[in-house]
Amino acid sequence: MPYTLPKLPYAYDALEPSISKQIMELHHSKHHQTYITNLNKALETSATALSQGNLADHAAQLSAIRFNGGGHINHSLFWQNLCPASSADAKPETAAPTLHAAIASTWGSLDKFKAAFTAELLGIQGSGWGWLVKEKGTGLLRIVTLANQEAVVVGDTPILGVDMWEHAYYLQYLNGKAAYVENIWKIINWKTCEARFVGGRDDAFVALKANM
Amino acid sequence: MPIRLPTTSLRTAGQAVRGARPASVVGGITFARGKATLPDLSYDYGALEPFISGKIMELHHKGHHQTYVNGLNSALEAIADAKAKGNDMQAAAVAPLLNFHGGGHTNHTLFWENLAPNNKGGGGEPEGSLKGAIEKDFGSFATLKKQVNTALAGIQGSGWVWLALDKTAGTLQVITRPNQDPVIGNMIPLLGIDAWEHAYYLQYQNRKAEYFENIWNVVNWKTVAKRLEKAA
Numbered sequence: 001m002p003y004t005l006p007k008l009p010y011a012y013d014a015l016e017p018s019i020s021k022q023i024m025e026l027h028h029s030k031h032h033q034t035y036i037t038n039l040n041k042a043l044e045t046s047a048t049a050l051s052q053g054n055l056a057d058h059a060a061q062l063s064a065i066r067f068n069g070g071g072h073i074n075h076s077l078f079w080q081n082l083c084p085a086s087s088a089d090a091k092p093e094t095a096a097p098t099l100h101a102a103i104a105s106t107w108g109s110l111d112k113f114k115a116a117f118t119a120e121l122l123g124i125q126g127s128g129w130g131w132l133v134k135e136k137g138t139g140l141l142r143i144v145t146l147a148n149q150e151a152v153v154v155g156d157t158p159i160l161g162v163d164m165w166e167h168a169y170y171l172q173y174l175n176g177k178a179a180y181v182e183n184i185w186k187i188i189n190w191k192t193c194e195a196r197f198v199g200g201r202d203d204a205f206v207a208l209k210a211n212m
Numbered sequence: 213m214p215i216r217l218p219t220t221s222l223r224t225a226g227q228a229v230r231g232a233r234p235a236s237v238v239g240g241i242t243f244a245r246g247k248a249t250l251p252d253l254s255y256d257y258g259a260l261e262p263f264i265s266g267k268i269m270e271l272h273h274k275g276h277h278q279t280y281v282n283g284l285n286s287a288l289e290a291i292a293d294a295k296a297k298g299n300d301m302q303a304a305a306v307a308p309l310l311n312f313h314g315g316g317h318t319n320h321t322l323f324w325e326n327l328a329p330n331n332k333g334g335g336g337e338p339e340g341s342l343k344g345a346i347e348k349d350f351g352s353f354a355t356l357k358k359q360v361n362t363a364l365a366g367i368q369g370s371g372w373v374w375l376a377l378d379k380t381a382g383t384l385q386v387i388t389r390p391n392q393d394p395v396i397g398n399m400i401p402l403l404g405i406d407a408w409e410h411a412y413y414l415q416y417q418n419r420k421a422e423y424f425e426n427i428w429n430v431v432n433w434k435t436v437a438k439r440l441e442k443a444a
Contacts, residue, residue, distance in 0.1 A: 030418040067368045125312045126391035127369035127409075148369035166370075166409035167418065175275035175410065 035071030070149035083189035096194035280316030315392035328432035
């Protein structure tokens with residue numbers, strides 16, 4: 001069953017001025033769509049090869065599945081963990097009381113967490129993502145960075161993701177990625193983050209399942 | 213583990229440290245008073261239009277390349293400090309930053325030199341012994357172009373594609389490098405194409421295939437031929 005592009009839960013211009021309408025439209029309708037198109041193609045090719053007992057041709061598709069599948073997963077999670085700045089969901093203290101408390105107990109305060117996360121995001125060499133995750137087993141909060149379209153799919157639960165590919169900010173922020181990161185804090189959907197945190201992996205990936 | 217940039221390298225607005233003239237030139241990389249500096253372009257920012265916009269060239273050179281220069285100098289300073297203290301572990305910890313920013317500086321310096329506007333030798337097709345080597349190893353210039361464009365389209369994330377000379381085999385090869393990894397060792401870089409999104413996004417957005425098609429119009433084959441001559 002092929003994957004399809006999930007609808008955004010807000011309009012393309014709803015995240016302005018933090019992220020411009022032009023960026024959102026290209027990012028969603030072009031970049032995300034391309035990952036889905038290439039994922040479906042790779043899945044089909046690998047399934048056909050496997051059904052014919054052609055392991056080499058099947059294995060040849062795994063890199064494309066990992067990359068484009070990761071791209072689809074990451075972007076699906078990303079759209080859901082953003083919201084307009086005016087939304088009540090953008091207020092961490094009220095929209096994410098449990099997560100807010102866990103962040104405060106882990107990093108000392110939300111501001112200290114933001115500073116730590118920001119430093120990790122700005123330290124990424126090349127394209128990639130930063131994630132706040134709930135670690136499997138311990139349930140502890142961790143900040144991780146992943147290259148390219150690697151995704152949080154093994155064990156840990158992704159809570160909050162920030163896209164650090166240049167296509168996520170370049171039309172608006174050019175080489176000033178620090179300003180992009182500073183402004184994205186205003187449009188985090190903390191209600192989504194709370195649901196992922198108090199729930200688990202299935203809750204995080206619910207949007208993906210709805211778009212098959 | 214993710215690598216944190218030292219705060220000094222995040223201050224991207226700082227100007228290049230420039231001496232009156234470069235103290236030394238190593239493989240196209242200029243140093244003044246022991247510091248890496250931003251090389252001047254041999255053409256105007258707008259000279260590669262309509263294939264690469266003036267705005268892209270200006271940001272790419274003055275913004276991005278300058279940041280790699282600053283980051284390289286910071287990394288070298290940090291290594292010198294560690295060395296002075298006899299702290300090997302501290303020096304080794306800087307290696308990823310040295311590779312990233314040193315590679316960024318080297319790659320971009322080579323890139324500017326292997327591009328040129330049409331009125332300064334950009335575009336067209338390789339000639340002479342370079343043409344012969346390409347035809348010998350790829351069959352034709354068209355096949356090389358196709359192979360490079362396929363490699364560019366296949367990069368997952370940020371990176372570069374190079375036409376390089378394999379020194380021991382004596383053959384030309386198309387190779388890709390992720391992020392800012394430089395072409396080193398047995399491979400001699402002849403022609404580099406930047407596949408980072410910042411190299412094309414303002415003009416081409418998600419249509420990167422158009423950028424990869426258009427950049428051939430501003431490739432400086434004389435530079436590529438000179439690099440091959442020097443390496444052979």
